[in-house]
Amino acid sequence: MTMLPGGYMGKILQVDLTTRRSRTEPLDRTLAEQYWGGHGFGIRLFYDLVDPAVDPLAPENPLIFAVGPFVGTPIPLSGRHSVVAKSPLTGIWGEGDVGGKWGMALKAAGYDVLIVTGAADRPVYLWISEDAVAIREAGHLWGLDAFAAEETIRRETHAKAVTGTIGVAGERLLPIAAIVFDGHDARMAGRGGLGAVMGAKRLKGIAAYGRGATPVRDPAALKQSIKAVAGDIVQRTMALKDFGTAGGVLPSNELGDLPIRNWRGGLWTEGAQRISGQRMTETILKGKYYCGSCIVGCGRVVEVDSPAHGKIAGAGPEYETLAGFGSMVLVDDLEALALANELANRAGIDTISAGNIAGFAFEAFERGLITQADTGGRELRWGDADAMLWLVRALGTGEPEMAHLLAHGVRRAAEALGGGAEAFAVHVKGMEPPFHDPRAFSSLAVGYATSPNGASHWAATHVIEGKVALPELGYPSQVDRFATVGKGILTAKMQDYIGTFHTLRLCRFLIRIGARPVLDWYRHVTGREVDLDELMRVGARMSNLKRVFNVRCGITRKDDTLPPRLLKEPRPEGGAAGYLPDLETMLAEYYDYRGWNADGVPRPETLERLGLGSEVADLPRAEPSGIAAPETRTEAGGRRAP
Ligand code: SF4
Structure with a gap:
């Protein structure tokens, strides 16, 4: 066998949930040299495995998780991983770029890639360690939110295991379902409904733990090289450290980049100030979150304890979530946005798609295409935080029927609603865009x-x-x-x-x-x-x-x-x-x-x-x-x- 470059554990783990068998294959040197890792491994392996006509929710649609050669090394900001599959939201290529520490755990357990195929006949979770790969029963986890499932899996496996789970949205195969990694720290494979692919396999979670070290060819030179740029990295990312991605709300508003009222508005200055990263720092911020090997820490940890919204302690809203549940529907209540973030994370839904769906639904209500008969009597009025929170809860469960339709994305919702709804359904190829405006940056x-x-x-x-x-x-x-x-x-x-x-x-x-x-x-x-x-x-x-x-x-x-x-x-x-x-x-x-x-x-x-x-x-x-x-x-x- 030819020798692999440094940086790889050298193994691909394949798990077939239909037969409940797993096997390990060696990582191919050409694959490592031509595609390097992560998304590269994802597309090459996926392309070779999949008939493009495959139904995204069929057992034949593989769910592939991959790390890269830097994962597990001291290189700053290098602990991420990729998740790929055919997307149930778009029907084309789907990919997730995920932070946190799960990728490092998979690699420390000895693997560069995990390929999950087939579908279990009843709920299961996967436990991957250096010693064994186990497919365990998960009937007791089905119906739990993503955080509760993670807590239970960690208790049943290893106190230091890192887990990716789905919430109820993934179980119900909603095409905006995400995979939630790292429990309450909530690092998401959000885009394209990869959580529904996992739900279709009846796979509630994947826990990983190990102590394997990533092989590095020249550790001394690497250490020296990192030392030479670490200060520069910290210097150039200072705003991210101080205010997180939420620090982008104010400049985005000034530049005409922040989407407002379902992409119809131009400026929302007072509202932007109330939901900004700066305001978060002054009010509900309790700490910073660092993905594995990160020295920046753009993640936010917040704490809310209010009569209106109850207690929230954990991952705070990012820029995209603040824009999606905030400026898109004119909600300027930061605590309500923190709660919306928590609800979306627990249900396991993508806040970018959900935020666009919220803007679309509020406009459809304004135009009479959605009525109170569809919402159980709820009015969807701009600026109404309770209406926004109702919708986030509804999207997470797919109930009532209108929420089930909306959770299939704005493209399919607009087709079903008719009445000219396509004119204000904002998506490309069925995927709702992130909250930066091509009319502000060409x-x-x-x-x-x-x-x-x-x-x-x-x-x-x-x-x-x-x-x-x-x-x-x-x-x-x-x-x-x-x-x-x-x-x-x-x-x-x-x-x-x-x-x-x-x-x-x-x-x-x-x-x-x-x-x-x-x-x-x-x-x-x-x-x-x-x-x-x-x-x-x-x-x-x-x-x-x-x-x-x-x-x-x-x-x-x-x-x-x-x-x-x-x-x-x-x-x-x-x-x-x-x-x-x-x-x-x-x-x-x-x-x-x-x-x-x-x-x-x-x-x-x-x-x-x-x-x-x-x-x-x-x-x-x-x-x-x-x-x-x-x-x-x-x-x-x-x-x-x-
Ligand atoms: S904490 Fe922020 S800056 Fe650090 S790796 Fe994660 S996403 Fe990147």
Whole structure:
């Protein structure tokens, strides 16, 4: 057997819940060198296992968990893991990027990847340690919320076990169901309904614990390299440390980025102040949460004890949750938002989808498409915190019937409601977007439109249009946030660049320090020397393979679009008033840079250049007419003549 690079435990654990058998396979060296880990392992293994026509809730849809070579090392912000499956919300590729400590526990138990296939005939949970892999009965856990299930599993396994669980939403197969990792610390695989995939397998939880050490090729050099940049990391992430992601509420409002009243408003200054990270720090904040190996600690720990909302102690709301249950429905009660966060975490639902659904439902109520007959007499009025909390509870259980429909996402809800509801259903490919507005940062338009799992911020980033420079990628200073030309290329580059963070399992907030330390760490951990071009090639390989899978699911250019509200209705006031993104121009540039044809299908030569030649036969053969010959380019971004 050829030797693996450093950084890997060398084992893939496969568990078939139908037969209740598990087995271990060696990690392939080529897989490690070409895909690195995390999302990269996820797409390669998933692609090879799955028929694109598979029903996302069928036993044949595998649920894959993967870590990367940095997990378990002292590298800062490196303890994350990936979860992938076909998404029940969108029907295409689904992925989750998860913080916390579960990934470190899986790796310490001896595994780089866990693949769960099949479905149990009754509820079970999985217990993974260095000594054994056990499939245990979980009938007594079915019906418990995600936190209570985690507490019980930890009691029954090991006091230091780290667990991922589903709540009632996952059990009931609601397509906005999340997987909740690390118990009350609530680190979520939120997007795309991966909790429902777990529920369909009748898998209530996965606990992991071990003491295995990640092999590092040059520990002394790694230590030195980390020491050299640790201060810089702390310095560049100070605002995150002080106010968490919630610190973004105020600047987002000023820039015209914060979504207001189901993406219709322009400014919400007093409300934004009341729900801001700064206000949280002054009122309900009790501490900070650090994912494994993190030195920043952007997570919030809050405590509320109020007559209106009772007692809450634990994970506090992030920016996305504050926007979703706050500005989207004009609720400015911070304690109510902390409770909404707790309810969503316990039920195990994605607060980004749920926040968009809340905005959609309140507007549908305003327009008479949802009535009190649908809500058990409840009025859904803007600014009503009790109505928002009622809806969050209802989405978590799928009751009453209207909540069950809404928990299938705004696309399906709008189709069922009719009456023009599609005009205000905000989604891309069935996935509701995170709460940053493409009418405030134009690259988000092409980022959301091309993101492989629907509108997701993991494949769309506007940091280069904000305050971060990346000279290595050709951006020595920030880019005009309203410009059109260059944004297709910027987006493709950033998707590939950040994609490699998702293979190594680094937190994306590390983007601020540039590529050099990441390449140094890769060399010290794995023993392999790679340059920026190779890093970008790994990212591009992953982006293209996800695209091939989605094309085989039926995705074409017509799906790479934005909802009418974000494409045709400008914000009425504030920092982005009057602007609409020119998506078509950016998309054409994006396709051209990627080496995809005008239908958004990767060209054969593009796939061959990335070592994906054997996937060419999987694609439709017709090449649309009138398409210019592709240019060749370096992976770091510069164009070369063919
Ligand atoms: S910066 Fe925040 S999200 Fe990133 S690893 Fe640290 S605590 Fe987790």
